[in-house]
Amino acid sequence: MDRITPVINKDSHFAIFPIVCVDHCAHIANVKFSDVAIDGEKIAQVLTHGYNCYQYDMVLLFLDAYIEAQALGCPVRFTPYSTLLGPRSIQGFDRTNEIIKAAQILMEKIKVPLFVSIKGPFTLASFLTGMQDFLKMLLKDPTHAKAVIEQALDFQTKYLERLLEVGANIFIGDPVASATVISPVVFRDFAYEPLKILLSMIRKKGALSGIHICGDTAPLIPMLDTLGTDILSIEDITIKSTTLKMGGVSTSTILRGSPADIRTEMERALQEPRLILSTSCDVPVETNPDNIKAMIGWAHEYTDN
Amino acid sequence: MQGVNLKLDEIRKAVIEMDDVKTAQLVNTALKQGLAPQDILNNCLIPGMKEVGELFTRKEYYVPEVLLASEAFYAGFNIVSPLIKSQSTEKKTKVIIGVVKGDIHDIGKNIVKVLIEASGYDIMDLGKDVSTERFIKAVTIEKPAVLAMSSLMTTTLVHMEEVIKELIKKKMRRNIKVIVGGAPVNEEFANRIGADGYAEDAMQAVKLIKKITIG
CATH class of the missing domain: 1.10.1240.10 (Methionine synthase domain)
Known part of the structure; x- marks a missing residue:
């Protein structure tokens, strides 16, 4: 059942999805992440396990942040979880086929909307050159920085086309484009346009879209609101936005808080007129499943009442 | 003049x-x-x-x-x-800083480091992807007044608590102040894992170190 679209269409108050990703699902399924990270069938299996375990209102196929960077030649380590080891320096190792395969399997198995996570071109460019060098390049050599972003965008448009063919909805993660890292002016000049291009492709296909940016997003909201994304996943959902927000429970609360702490944050979040009730960022791997169950259980209880 | x-x-x-x-x-x-x-x-x-x-x-x-x-x-x-x-004989307060195991995002840590150094502290930078064992070894040898840990990923947050537990186990916790920071970290989390403080940004980290090392 699709509970997400009615919220987007302003027909429903909220839907629930703590940002449970492949790493946590592998953990609770007792499967080594390094085995899952390169195998589309296993990705689908553990995500299905997570969905069956928690019964949330959407599934997010987020394996790790480095799928595209690795395909373009960045070294990545999979143990215990994915870690980017450096900028582009080796022959690419392409896992996008495994993501497509997993998405195809999940589209068949899961009866709630499936979103596949891809990286925003700005963030992907920072991985390709090394984040520190990239951030300095933005001010010292903006032409070069734009050229790297263009390469990232080129890869992402082709990858996105393939994902949209499968029928997946898309979540774009662009954490480096946060106002915790860059100024709104840099966001406008470097990160905004590539996001707009990707979102326009998603809209044309009739798929749903979301953007996730961590940290401070307040000064970016006026720009993010003009992008035309369906969902905005941000840390502070009290910020005014014309876009449907996603969030409400902090990552540290889901990891270390009690069910009562989680409920307090959820009650506060539900003051919002419409919301995808969620965590502020991805659920940490070692989160106690009881906390996630408590979050979803209480959301269902709230809906029933 | x-x-x-x-x-x-x-x-x-x-x-x-x-x-x-x-x-x-x-x-x-x-x-x-x-x-x-x-x-x-x-x-x-x-x-x-x-x-x-x-x-x-x-x-x-x-x-x-x-x-x-x-x-x-x-x-x-x-x-x-x-x-x-070559001229100085003054003993400075020592701070050890590092990004926890599994995390290679060190920009925030580097900014904190430069501001701590610029504020007159003796800083030892353990770098990124630092194992609990390396933190403990460095604290044992260097005996710093403050240990500063950062994490940018939700997957690596747990290692901050691991280091604190290890300090307690080795009876070293009372001799050192532990502060934490990084994007997914907040005050509440710092309290929950038993840290002495949380700093939201680099300047706050410097102020926090000053506050907790006085007296």
Whole structure:
């Protein structure tokens, strides 16, 4: 059942999805992440396990942040979880086929909307050159920085086309484009346009879209609101936005808080007129499943009442 | 005297304006003119970097600006530092800093490091992807007053608690203050894992260290 679209269409108050990703699902399924990270069938299996375990209102196929960077030649380590080891320096190792395969399997198995996570071109460019060098390049050599972003965008448009063919909805993660890292002016000049291009492709296909940016997003909201994304996943959902927000429970609360702490944050979040009730960022791997169950259980209880 | 003051202020401005080449040139000129390296550090480089930290806190500067300003600071610091070390007998408060195991995001840590160093502390940087064992070993050998840990990923948050538990187990916790920071970290989390403090940004980290090491 699709509970997400009615919220987007302003027909429903909220839907629930703590940002449970492949790493946590592998953990609770007792499967080594390094085995899952390169195998589309296993990705689908553990995500299905997570969905069956928690019964949330959407599934997010987020394996790790480095799928595209690795395909373009960045070294990545999979143990215990994915870690980017450096900028582009080796022959690419392409896992996008495994993501497509997993998405195809999940589209068949899961009866709630499936979103596949891809990286925003700005963030992907920072991985390709090394984040520190990239951030300095933005001010010292903006032409070069734009050229790297263009390469990232080129890869992402082709990858996105393939994902949209499968029928997946898309979540774009662009954490480096946060106002915790860059100024709104840099966001406008470097990160905004590539996001707009990707979102326009998603809209044309009739798929749903979301953007996730961590940290401070307040000064970016006026720009993010003009992008035309369906969902905005941000840390502070009290910020005014014309876009449907996603969030409400902090990552540290889901990891270390009690069910009562989680409920307090959820009650506060539900003051919002419409919301995808969620965590502020991805659920940490070692989160106690009881906390996630408590979050979803209480959301269902709230809906029933 | 006015000419000397002008030079000092130019060095401070060069740091704020993120100009590493100019900072190094001005520091060398100031040394040739007979200015004491300690004065250059205390009256130009450190105030310059502190102002950069304030600009960052006020959101007039962001990470790219702070990274470039840090390069300018170090362009001068690396010239005067060896000259000061050979003269100094003063014992500084030691701080150990590192990014926890599994996490290679070290930009935030590097910014905190430069501001701690610019505030006159003796800093030891363990780098990124630092195992619990390495943190414990460094604390055992160096006996710092403060251990600062950062994490940018939700997958690696748990290692901060692991280090604190290990310090307790080894009966070393009472002798050291532990502070934490990073994007997914907040005050509540710091309290829950038993840290002595949480700093939201680099300037707060410096203020926090000052506060918890007094007395």
